[in-house]
Every structure is written in C-alpha cells, then in structure tokens.
Amino acid sequence: MLGPLAGEGMKKESMTPAEAADALYKLIPRRITVETLSDYGIEGTEEQEDAFTREILSFTLYWASAAINAHIPRKYRELLFQRVLDLIRADWETTYRLGAVPWDEYLLEMEARRARYAPVGDYEGGAMAASEEISDVLESEGLIQTEDRPKLLVLLPDLVPLDKYQELLSQCV
Numbered sequence: 001m002l003g004p005l006a007g008e009g010m011k012k013e014s015m016t017p018a019e020a021a022d023a024l025y026k027l028i029p030r031r032i033t034v035e036t037l038s039d040y041g042i043e044g045t046e047e048q049e050d051a052f053t054r055e056i057l058s059f060t061l062y063w064a065s066a067a068i069n070a071h072i073p074r075k076y077r078e079l080l081f082q083r084v085l086d087l088i089r090a091d092w093e094t095t096y097r098l099g100a101v102p103w104d105e106y107l108l109e110m111e112a113r114r115a116r117y118a119p120v121g122d123y124e125g126g127a128m129a130a131s132e133e134i135s136d137v138l139e140s141e142g143l144i145q146t147e148d149r150p151k152l153l154v155l156l157p158d159l160v161p162l163d164k165y166q167e168l169l170s171q172c173v
Contacts, residue, residue: 017076020172021083029159040155042148058113059134060160071169
C-alpha cells in the first residue's frame with residue numbers, strides 16, 4: 001500500500017497517491033468514437049478511431065502529468081503517473097481497443113507528443129496553445145479538416161477537463 005502524501009499532518013480528506021491515480025484515471029477519456037466526434041460536428045471514420053484515441057490519450061496524459069507536477073510533492077509524482085499508465089495499460093485492449101498498437105510503441109509516441117505539447121502548453125499560451133498544437137497534429141494526419149478546428153477546440157475541454165484534474169490533485173496536498 002502506498003503511504004499518505006503529506007505524512008503526519010495530512011488532512012483526513014487527502015488521498016494517497018494510489019487513490020489520486022485511480023481518481024485521475026476515471027477522468028481520462030476512453031475510446032474516441034465516430035459518435036463522439038459526430039456529437040461535435042466532426043466527421044470521422046471507424047478506421048480513424050484508433051488514431052483519434054491515441055492522440056487524445058497522449059494529449060490527456062500531457063495535461064495529467066502537468067497537473068501532477070503542479071500539485072503533487074516531487075517524491076510522489078512519478079509513482080502517481082506510473083500508476084495512471086498501469087491502469088491504462090490494463091485496459092489497453094479492452095476499453096481503449098488499441099491492442100493492435102504495442103504498448104511500448106505507444107509509450108514512445110506519448111512521450112514524443114508530450115515533448116511537442118510542453119513548449120506551447122507550459123510556456124507559450126497554456127491550454128489554448130496546446131489545443132492548437134493537437135489540432136495541427138490531427139489536421140496533418142488527415143484526421144480533421146481545417147474547417148473542423150473550431151469544433152475540436154470545443155471538444156477538447158470536454159474530453160480533457162484540466163480544471164477537474166487540478167481540483168482533484170489539489171486534494172492531495
């Protein structure tokens with residue numbers, strides 16, 4: 001069992017790293033379907049669902065990591081993020097239906113995306129700039145059309161609720 005985050009002086013409502021990771025995992029979007037996209041007026045195909053799911057998941061994990069770094073003591077950050085990754089991996093083939101993509105390959109892809117989002121998300125404009133960056137990725141991969149960019153900018157905050165990540169993790173200090 002993982003110990004409490006703040007040690008002896010911890011408030012009763014505080015969470016352990018494992019509890020925080022489990023709660024954070026529940027906020028992470030699962031498979032991105034054609035129906036989800038359609039609800040926002042974005043055209044997609046079933047063949048694109050895997051790519052959308054991976055891209056949105058990587059975008060989500062970038063923001064989850066940023067929230068962890070902002071709210072969790074340094075010694076627990078890696079532990080918490082790794083637990084979130086372990087939970088995703090456990091559902092990789094079932095809930096995410098991404099079994100055709102080897103987990104280790106996805107981790108490299110996710111790290112590349114996190115490296116791409118960090119300069120704009122962390123320093124040059126926050127959530128909006130990072131949302132523009134993922135829009136560039138999705139457009140360059142042919143997953144969205146230029147005219148769908150504004151729709152994607154409405155979809156992203158619903159799928160990746162940064163305020164909820166921050167609120168949840170602020171309970172850990």
